[in-house]
Amino acid sequence: MGRSAQVSALEAERLSIAFGGVRAIDEVSLAIEPGVVFSIIGPNGAGKTTLFNLFSGLYVPLAGRVLFAGKDVTGLSPDRLARRGLSRTFQNLQIFFRMTVLENVMVGRHRHETTGVLADLLHLPSVRRQNRRTREAARAALSRVGLEAEAERRADALPYGALKRLELARALASEPKVLLLDEPAAGCNPVETKELDAVIRSIAKEGITVVLVEHDMRLVMNISDRVHVLANGRTLAEGSAAEVRSHPAVVEAYLGVHGAQEAANAFG
Amino acid sequence: MSVRDLSRHPLAALAWIVPIITVLPLFFPSAYYYRIGALVFIFALAALGLNLLMGFAGQVSLGHAGFLGIGGYAVAIGPAYLGVPAWLAIIGGAVLSGLIAYAVGRPILRLKGHYLAVATLGFGLLIAIVLTNESAWTGGPDGISVPRPALFGLNMRRSEPWYWLAAASFLLSAVIATNLIDSPTGRALRAIHDSELAARVLGIDVGQAKLAVFAISAAYASVAGSYLALFNGHITPDIAGFLNSIELAAMVVLGGMGSVVGSLVGAAVLVVLPQVLTILHEYEHIMLGLILMGCMIFLRRGIVPSLQAAWAGARR
Numbered sequence: 001m002g003r004s005a006q007v008s009a010l011e012a013e014r015l016s017i018a019f020g021g022v023r024a025i026d027e028v029s030l031a032i033e034p035g036v037v038f039s040i041i042g043p044n045g046a047g048k049t050t051l052f053n054l055f056s057g058l059y060v061p062l063a064g065r066v067l068f069a070g071k072d073v074t075g076l077s078p079d080r081l082a083r084r085g086l087s088r089t090f091q092n093l094q095i096f097f098r099m100t101v102l103e104n105v106m107v108g109r110h111r112h113e114t115t116g117v118l119a120d121l122l123h124l125p126s127v128r129r130q131n132r133r134t135r136e137a138a139r140a141a142l143s144r145v146g147l148e149a150e151a152e153r154r155a156d157a158l159p160y161g162a163l164k165r166l167e168l169a170r171a172l173a174s175e176p177k178v179l180l181l182d183e184p185a186a187g188c189n190p191v192e193t194k195e196l197d198a199v200i201r202s203i204a205k206e207g208i209t210v211v212l213v214e215h216d217m218r219l220v221m222n223i224s225d226r227v228h229v230l231a232n233g234r235t236l237a238e239g240s241a242a243e244v245r246s247h248p249a250v251v252e253a254y255l256g257v258h259g260a261q262e263a264a265n266a267f268g
Numbered sequence: 269m270s271v272r273d274l275s276r277h278p279l280a281a282l283a284w285i286v287p288i289i290t291v292l293p294l295f296f297p298s299a300y301y302y303r304i305g306a307l308v309f310i311f312a313l314a315a316l317g318l319n320l321l322m323g324f325a326g327q328v329s330l331g332h333a334g335f336l337g338i339g340g341y342a343v344a345i346g347p348a349y350l351g352v353p354a355w356l357a358i359i360g361g362a363v364l365s366g367l368i369a370y371a372v373g374r375p376i377l378r379l380k381g382h383y384l385a386v387a388t389l390g391f392g393l394l395i396a397i398v399l400t401n402e403s404a405w406t407g408g409p410d411g412i413s414v415p416r417p418a419l420f421g422l423n424m425r426r427s428e429p430w431y432w433l434a435a436a437s438f439l440l441s442a443v444i445a446t447n448l449i450d451s452p453t454g455r456a457l458r459a460i461h462d463s464e465l466a467a468r469v470l471g472i473d474v475g476q477a478k479l480a481v482f483a484i485s486a487a488y489a490s491v492a493g494s495y496l497a498l499f500n501g502h503i504t505p506d507i508a509g510f511l512n513s514i515e516l517a518a519m520v521v522l523g524g525m526g527s528v529v530g531s532l533v534g535a536a537v538l539v540v541l542p543q544v545l546t547i548l549h550e551y552e553h554i555m556l557g558l559i560l561m562g563c564m565i566f567l568r569r570g571i572v573p574s575l576q577a578a579w580a581g582a583r584r
Contacts, residue, residue: 056469057469058465058468058469077468078468078469079468079469079470079471079472079473079474080471081469082468082469082470082471083471087469087470088469090465090466094463094465094466095462095463095466096458096459096461096462096463096466097462098458098461098462098526099455099458099459099462103455103458106455107455107456107459107466107467107470107472108470110452110455110456110470110471110472111470111471113452114452115451115452115453115456117453117480117484119451120447120448120451120452120453120454121444121447121448121451121484122444122447123447123450123451127447127451127452130452131450131451134452170466170470174470174471
């Protein structure tokens with residue numbers, strides 16, 4: 001394939017991690033090409049979020065390597081990975097609740113800001129100019145998810161669905177190269193999910209690589225260029241949405257864990 | 269800029285303090301009131317520094333009086349033993365406090381919550397013990413006298429100039445604190461308070477940010493300690509004691525965590541109230557305790573934030 005010459009945006013090489021002797025991720029290898037929407041699916045407890053935590057530096061792997069834009073970043077701290085252009089959202093919200101909606105997104109600009117404690121204490125003109133730029137970029141990110149009207153409200157005054165979009169806006173404001181989305185559609189109604197679909201497409205169109213963990217199979221099958229299936233911490237299958245959907249091992253895994261109803265929902 | 273924009277400026281909250289500072293002395297019947305006023309602003313200065321650490325960054329310190337002690341002894345030892353002028357000793361003490369905070373903070377700021385509280389408590393006790401035992405320099409438990417030079421051409425033996433100096437210093441430090449809050453560093457600190465996890469994955473070096481605010485808050489306390497020693501003309505190791513650390517933390521929580529004005533209100537309540545309550549003689553401390561408990565029960569977010577919330581609710 002001609003595409004194989006390209007350096008992967010994000011790559012796992014025989015990645016493993018164990019908790020209390022149980023291998024939560026067991027020799028998982030995957031390579032994500034730049035600019036695609038790459039979904040990781042699997043039954044509950046398959047290790048999807050654990051894999052995200054390994055990618056974003058929150059966990060250090062027991063074995064294996066993580067490559068970011070072709071460079072070995074295994075064991076690098078989350079903040080250093082973020083400064084290189086890896087951003088993520090969380091399955092259980094991690095919002096700065098005592099800050100305003102706009103300030104939340106401004107924090108997302110942190111990696112693009114030059115910070116000097118002394119300059120900040122004195123509020124030098126350079127700090128004020130930068131604050132203005134940060135504010136503008138944050139507003140732009142908010143309008144992408146339709147939250148610009150809420151900019152000045154305190155984050156804790158927002159409903160759940162809006163908070164999910166706020167996290168997305170915050171991650172977008174960091175202008176990542178790779179964006180990890182951990183169940184962005186969880187708790188969203190069908191209309192919100194449809195909007196999310198459009199937002200994710202527009203993100204991918206900009207050339208940002210999107211890695212998605214999601215239970216809403218309709219969303220996954222709609223927007224994914226590639227789908228990687230995990231079960232019990234191991235790779236079960238990988239392929240296009242159509243390939244994975246009809247893969248016997250995948251169907252069986254879903255049937256075995258959730259029963260026929262779930263499988264019908266998932267692949268119906 | 270319209271009036272509305274001005275009123276929303278981050279420094280607007282401080283603007284109304286200026287007339288209060290200038291008008292209040294018109295009602296002072298004696299020099300004693302200047303003394304109390306000066307003490308309020310000196311403690312407010314230390315409380316504000318601690319508030320940056322506790323209220324904004326969410327990191328507790330129960331040893332901040334240790335930095336009061338370092339600043340206090342800097343102006344006692346510097347001029348007497350090293351021939352350093354008082355103003356330079358104040359700055360030197362603040363720098364030293366910042367450096368010590370930086371060194372001590374590296375291992376202990378990794379701790380969270382109660383563990384951090386106990387570690388900072390230990391640090392404060394350590395400073396108090398050193399100040400007590402190094403009697404060749406510090407005069408031991410009896411303390412030493414602090415030379416009171418003319419500062420800025422004023423006779424600093426009187427309380428009145430101290431009132432103005434302390435008030436001006438508090439205002440300046442409040443402006444600096446407000447600047448910090450509305451900056452990348454300040455946003456990073458507030459982010460750490462709410463979710464360290466999210467702060468980290470957004471590229472914030474959490475350890476470095478905590479160290480910075482710990483050092484800044486130590487410098488604030490140190491300057492307050494220097495003022496306190498110069499103002500009293502005498503200093504004992506009690507300045508670095510546990511009670512002072514607790515009092516500073518109480519000022520922050522009572523006035524309002526994360527509120528610049530709250531630090532002033534908290535300091536005012538805890539400095540003025542004991543003076544007022546002396547009229548109750550033996551019931552003084554009982555009353556003080558009850559008032560503090562009442563404040564926290566009915567204004568649980570602290571005096572200033574609770575009243576602000578009530579005011580915003582009433583206007584809606």
